[in-house]
Amino acid sequence: MQSNTYQLLSLGARVLFLLLALLIVLHAGLNLLQQHIARKRLLKKLPDAGMVGEMRDMDSGKSYPLAREGVLGGSRGCDIRLKGLRRRQVNFVYVDGKGILLTPCHRRSNTLLDGEMLRRGAYALHGAILRVGGYTLRIRLFSGLNVPQPAQFQHSQPVYEDELYAPDVTLAGHGFYVNPPMGQQPEDWYPWEEDGQSEPAPAFSYAPAEETDLPPQAAWPPADAPYAPGWEETQAFPAEVPPEIPRATPETEAPQPFAESAAAPEDAPIVPPQRHRRADRRRER
Amino acid sequence: MNIALKAQKRKRHDLQRLLTGTVMLLIFAGFALLFARKPSPQTALMALAVPCAAGAVTAILPRLFPMDRLLLNLINFLCALGVLMQYRYNPGRGVAQCFNYCAGLVAMIACALAVRHIKNWRLLTLPIMAGCCGMMALPFVFRAANRNLGATAWVAFGSFRMQPSEIVKIAFLLVMAHLLSRRKVVLALGFTGAMLGFLVLQRDLGTAAIYGGTAMVLLYAATSSVLLILGILGAGVGAVAVLYALFKNTYFLTVQNRISNWLDPFATYDQLGGGYQIVQGLIAMANGGWWGTGLGLGNASVIPEYQNDFIFATIMNEFGFIFACAVLLVYVLIVLRAADIALRSTSAFHALLAIGSAALLAVQTFIILGGITKFIPMTGVTVPFLSYGGTSLVSCMGIMGLIQGVASRNERILHEDQRLAEGEGGADA
Numbered sequence: 001m002q003s004n005t006y007q008l009l010s011l012g013a014r015v016l017f018l019l020l021a022l023l024i025v026l027h028a029g030l031n032l033l034q035q036h037i038a039r040k041r042l043l044k045k046l047p048d049a050g051m052v053g054e055m056r057d058m059d060s061g062k063s064y065p066l067a068r069e070g071v072l073g074g075s076r077g078c079d080i081r082l083k084g085l086r087r088r089q090v091n092f093v094y095v096d097g098k099g100i101l102l103t104p105c106h107r108r109s110n111t112l113l114d115g116e117m118l119r120r121g122a123y124a125l126h127g128a129i130l131r132v133g134g135y136t137l138r139i140r141l142f143s144g145l146n147v148p149q150p151a152q153f154q155h156s157q158p159v160y161e162d163e164l165y166a167p168d169v170t171l172a173g174h175g176f177y178v179n180p181p182m183g184q185q186p187e188d189w190y191p192w193e194e195d196g197q198s199e200p201a202p203a204f205s206y207a208p209a210e211e212t213d214l215p216p217q218a219a220w221p222p223a224d225a226p227y228a229p230g231w232e233e234t235q236a237f238p239a240e241v242p243p244e245i246p247r248a249t250p251e252t253e254a255p256q257p258f259a260e261s262a263a264a265p266e267d268a269p270i271v272p273p274q275r276h277r278r279a280d281r282r283r284e285r
Numbered sequence: 286m287n288i289a290l291k292a293q294k295r296k297r298h299d300l301q302r303l304l305t306g307t308v309m310l311l312i313f314a315g316f317a318l319l320f321a322r323k324p325s326p327q328t329a330l331m332a333l334a335v336p337c338a339a340g341a342v343t344a345i346l347p348r349l350f351p352m353d354r355l356l357l358n359l360i361n362f363l364c365a366l367g368v369l370m371q372y373r374y375n376p377g378r379g380v381a382q383c384f385n386y387c388a389g390l391v392a393m394i395a396c397a398l399a400v401r402h403i404k405n406w407r408l409l410t411l412p413i414m415a416g417c418c419g420m421m422a423l424p425f426v427f428r429a430a431n432r433n434l435g436a437t438a439w440v441a442f443g444s445f446r447m448q449p450s451e452i453v454k455i456a457f458l459l460v461m462a463h464l465l466s467r468r469k470v471v472l473a474l475g476f477t478g479a480m481l482g483f484l485v486l487q488r489d490l491g492t493a494a495i496y497g498g499t500a501m502v503l504l505y506a507a508t509s510s511v512l513l514i515l516g517i518l519g520a521g522v523g524a525v526a527v528l529y530a531l532f533k534n535t536y537f538l539t540v541q542n543r544i545s546n547w548l549d550p551f552a553t554y555d556q557l558g559g560g561y562q563i564v565q566g567l568i569a570m571a572n573g574g575w576w577g578t579g580l581g582l583g584n585a586s587v588i589p590e591y592q593n594d595f596i597f598a599t600i601m602n603e604f605g606f607i608f609a610c611a612v613l614l615v616y617v618l619i620v621l622r623a624a625d626i627a628l629r630s631t632s633a634f635h636a637l638l639a640i641g642s643a644a645l646l647a648v649q650t651f652i653i654l655g656g657i658t659k660f661i662p663m664t665g666v667t668v669p670f671l672s673y674g675g676t677s678l679v680s681c682m683g684i685m686g687l688i689q690g691v692a693s694r695n696e697r698i699l700h701e702d703q704r705l706a707e708g709e710g711g712a713d714a
Contacts, residue, residue, distance in 0.1 A: 006322050010579030013318050017604055018576070020311040021611035024362055027304040028618050031355050034300065036625060042699070049702040050631045068631040068698070077509055088468070093632075105468075144705045 052094045053141035055080060055130070066139070068094040072132065073105070085133040090118070097146050099123035100139060102130070125149070301354045305343045308358060309336035312365040315580060319373055322581045331372060331379065338383075339365050342390065350394055351401060351693030353626070359619050360685055363670035364389070364678070366612070370599055371673050374586055378673055385675040389682030396455060396683045400690025401697075406463045406634065414476060417456050420449040421483035438489040450484060450492045451680040458641045458687060461500060465507035466633035473504070474517070488539065491656075491664030495649050497521070502644035503637055547662035562589045566657050569595075569602040577605030592673040594665055598657050613654070616669070620647045626692045639691040642684045 043049050053066040070079025075087040088105040095101050103121040104111055111118040112131040124130065125148065126141040141147055316332030339361040346352050364386050372379025403409070423440045438448050457480060464473040477500040484493035505514050529537050546553055550560025550567075569585040572578060585591050585599035601609040623643030630636035649669055656663035667677040 007579065007582060009321060010318060010582050013314060014576050014579055014605065014608075016314055017311060017580070018608050018611075020307055020314070021604075021608050023307045024304060024311070025611050025614045025618070027300060027307060028355060028359055028615065031300050031304065032618060032622060032625070035355070039629070042703075046702055046706050048706065049699060069633060142705060 048142065051142070052100070052145060053126070053139065055137040055139055057082075058129075058136040058138055064137075066092070066094075066100070066141075071105070074133075082133065082135055085135075089132055090130075092124075094145075095123070097148070099125045099147050100128075100141075298354075301343075301358060304355075304358045305340055305361075308343075308362045308365065309340045311362075312336045312339060312369060315366075315369045316372070318580050319369075325376075327376060327380070328372075331368075331383075335365055335368055335383065338386075346390075346394075350397060351696065352397065352689050353622070353692040356619065356622055356685060356689060356692070359615050359622075360670060360682070362615060363612070366600070367596065367671040367673075367678075370596060370603075370671070371592060373581060373603075374592065374599070378592060381675075382673055382678070385678045386682075388675060389678045392679045392683040393686035393689065396686025397690040397693060400635070400638065400687055401693050406459065407467075410460055410463050413456050413460055417453050417460065417476075418479060418483075420453050420456075421480065421487075423449050424487055438484075438487045438492065448674075448676045450487070450489060451676040452683075453480070454495075454645060454680050455683045455687065457496065458499070458638060458645065458684065461503050462634050462637035462641055465503055465637055468507075470504070470508060470513075473500075488536070489665075490540065491652055491666035494652055494664060495645060495666060498648035498652075499641055499645040502648075503641045506640050507633075507637060543662045543664070547659065550659065562595070563657075563659060563663055565589070566595050566598040567659060569598045570606075570658070573602040573605050573609075575606050577601070577603050577608060579603060590665075593667055594653060594663075594672070595657055596668050596671045596673070597654055600671070616646070616650050619643075623688045626688055626695060629695045630691055631695070631698055635691045635694060639688050642688045645684060646681070 048065075050067055051065045052068055055064045055066055055072075056062070057064075064080045064082075067079050070092055071088050072078060072080045072082065072085070072090045072092060073088040074081065074083060074085035078088065086106065086109070089109055090111055091103045091105060093101045093103075100123065101121050102111075102113060102118055102124050104118050109118065110133070112129075113122050113124055114128050116122075124139050126139065128139045130137040130139060313332055313336040316328060316335060320328040320332055343354060343357050343361055346357065347354050368379050368382045368386065371382045424437050427440050438450055440447055440449055457476075460476060461473055464470075464476065477496065480496050481493050484490070484496060501514055501517070504517070505511075529540075542553075542558055546560040546563055550563040553559030554561055554564050565588040569583070569588055573583070577583075580603050583599065583603040585595070585602040588595045588598060591599050597609065597612075600612060620643045623639055623646070627636045627639035627643065630639060646669055649666055652661070652664060653666050653668050655661040656666075667674055669681045670678065672678075
């Protein structure tokens with residue numbers, strides 16, 4: 001191509017290049033903005049996005065959303081901020097398939113997980129109790145997460161509702177009888193002996209109960225028995241309550257763990273953990 | 286997913302396709318113009334291959350590997366523009382840049398997959414740190430054979446040449462993000478100090494500034510402590526003052542030259558190592574004006590290192606100031622996108638990784654563009670994605686791969702949250 005023609009072409013192409021470059025910037029900027037807005041809208045619809053559960057203060061009943069990763073402590077930068085704690089007390093990370101990995105930020109963090117001192121990293125599962133700086137926090141995870149079931153909730157066989165409240169019975173002899181108290185042999189304690197009968201227990205048989213002269217059984221479960229909603233609520237508060245860590249006061253800047261521990265109120269409500277679906281919570285809202 | 290969401294997604298995809306198409310058209314037009322100037326089969330092949338490759342990468346790669354399409358489009362635009370400019374001045378170099386781009390793509394995919402799939406970086410951190418130190422020490426072993434323009438930052442194995450400090454950037458980001466996410470500030474500072482020490486000994490002050498600037502941004506992002514940053518800056522200034530007093534007539538002669546060239550480049554215009562390069566760069570940019578001289582009509586090749594440090598001056602010369610501003614805006618958009626990805630991240634490590642990558646890119650762009658426009662003293666670093674050089678391009682693409690990895694991880698978590706919220710069960714469902 002001749003030099004002059006090429007010059008003309010090249011000078012004309014400058015406008016095309018400029019327009020295309022501006023179009024690229026415009027499209028990219030618009031795209032960036034659109035995606036930003038779309039994500040904001042999506043996150044509005046998913047208020048629990050990025051969260052894996054919550055920590056509930058057993059004393060005050062307050063709930064703190066539990067992110068996939070964060071820090072529990074007293075400083076403003078912490079994801080869960082509790083007054084009176086050290087600036088950074090415990091790191092937590094959600095590990096898929098294992099639970100919430102809790103790692104103390106200091107060697108002497110005085111943090112108890114399910115009654116055991118948290119020295120290095122430990123996994124907390126659903127329903128675990130974390131005691132830190134006078135706070136008792138119950139960890140509750142969202143359902144559907146790939147987390148193993150806590151050991152105390154694991155059952156080798158399914159447990160049915162009536163079994164939860166049914167007496168411990170054993171088939172024997174003429175029918176069934178209530179198991180003897182601890183330390184006594186079955187032959188030492190028979191219900192018919194209480195009724196003045198001295199007939200020895202016959203050999204084992206599956207004779208129907210109505211053929212025997214056993215006293216009538218009380219209606220079971222009793223009318224005033226609470227409704228058994230499921231296995232979750234059978235989990236009681238730990239029997240051995242670890243020593244309390246007194247809550248820090250304005251006079252004592254740093255908490256003094258294990259010193260003059262104040263006993264937890266006896267009638268403090270124990271809220272059982274509930275694995276709940278986010279969809280249910282959204283519906284409730 | 287409901288219909289409205291699908292429609293929104295389709296609209297965004299349409300916009301991205303339009304963006305890809307615009308990039309392809311611009312590059313095709315550039316190569317077509319070069320073909321019109323000097324017809325050759327190679328130019329014709331490049332005119333077809335480069336836009337098609339840019340389009341194919343944007344269309345196919347996100348289907349095979351989890352990638353952010355917008356970032357990919359912007360990177361492709363810059364890389365293709367770099368190839369076009371290299372080809373315009375030296376066709377052989379343009380073709381070589383294409384191969385460098387392919388190597389960069391491999392690095393990007395590898396980094397993205399590593400960030401997405403490696404969960405425990407704790408075990409890898411120490412070996413990576415040791416590897417970084419080993420790599421940075423390599424130029425001292427080959428010092429005599431690789432002295433290059435004042436800096437001893439290059440290593441040569443036969444005909445293969447590389448700059449270890451460029452590759453170490455990726456590892457540096459990973460290590461710093463990991464250490465700072467674990468609040469190991471002292472260790473992070475020590476590692477940064479070691480890297481800066483190596484770079485200062487190599488006399489590669491531009492790269493040292495990039496490392497230092499990135500470390501500052503990461504430290505602030507991790508600790509939110511202005512006092513810490515001010516303290517480190519004060520200590521840095523003090524160390525430089527002491528070193529200046531000690532090595533005023535030996536090591537710091539280069540620094541003195543650069544500062545005097547920056548203050549008045551015309552005074553040292555005709556001296557060896559004087560302000561010739563800066564003055565020629567300024568003349569080339571001024572010659573371009575608002576609209577440029579036109580592709581193939583510029584004469585920016587008189588600038589020393591026009592293909593590396595001063596590639597932006599050549600773009601400004603031939604495409605004009607407004608086009609150069611658009612290119613600059615593309616950098617800004619990349620940094621904004623990376624910052625957005627960092628803010629959306631759910632883990633400290635990934636957030637710091639993305640913000641560190643964005644900071645590194647921003648600092649590098651600022652240092653080189655500030656240098657060629659005489660805003661700050663000139664230091665020899667490459668323009669990300671545009672400059673000629675395999676190591677630089679691979680490093681920049683690898684850094685983009687880190688951001689892509691974080692973006693894909695964010696998407697995966699968001700999808701999981703969406704599924705959980707819809708009551709379909711979790712990862713095991």
